Amino acid sequence: MRNDIKAIAWDFDGVLNRNIAEGRFLWSDTLEEDLGISLRAFQEGVFNDTFIDVLSGKLDLLHHVQSWLDQNGHEINGEALLSYWFAKDDLKDPQTNELLDHLSDQGIVQVIATNNEDRRATYIESETGYETRVSAVFAAGRMGLVKPDPAFFIHIQEKLGLAPKNILLVDDSASNVRAARSLGWNAFHFTDETRSELARYLGI
Secondary structure, three states, X not given: OOOOOOEEEEOOEOOOEOOEEOOEEHHXXXXXXXXXXXXXXXXXXXXXXXXXXXXXXXXXXXXXXXXXXXXXXXXXXXXXXXXXXXXXXXXXXXXXXXXXXXXXXXXXXXXXXEOOOHHHHHHHHHOOOHHHOOOEEEEHHHHXXXXXXXXXXXXXXXXXXXXXXXXXXXXXXXXXXXXXXXXXXXXXXXXXXXXXXXHHHHOO
16 A cells, blocks of 8 residues: 555545446436436436535535425425435445455545535435444535535545645546645546556555
């Protein structure tokens, strides 16, 4: 293991969680078949211009989803839809999770650094088991900061008490990688093309 890296900040969706393919979230592929909800309508109504307020914690996800369901006459309630969504979206990546566990055995500090709001962050911790596998889950909705805002990364490095050069971000977003590097972090752009290089990059 590289001796300059003291902590790893893992992005969740697209890195620890292999739930994205060709730009789409796999959980939604059967939304209409399972719940009778048009995916296009759901995307336009929920993942709209106000969704940044959900991610940053200014607007509660449940309230946001329930309002859309009510406006469109769907019988399912918001809590049931979120339960369906979160469970279907739990698609752990075997490769990155194996690395996470291996590095834990070596005593490397590991955290999750994700653009998720509080409800899904809580699900990630309590229902998928990460609260016992990482030291902390840094979520945009809890911090009021969304990647690639530099303040997102500064908040994490201050909480970790480490110099930027001793922290590694593993993220599937090029803009997030650039933001971290601009602050002096190490950063690995995780994609289908680079995933096989991560272990070698880590020196393991």
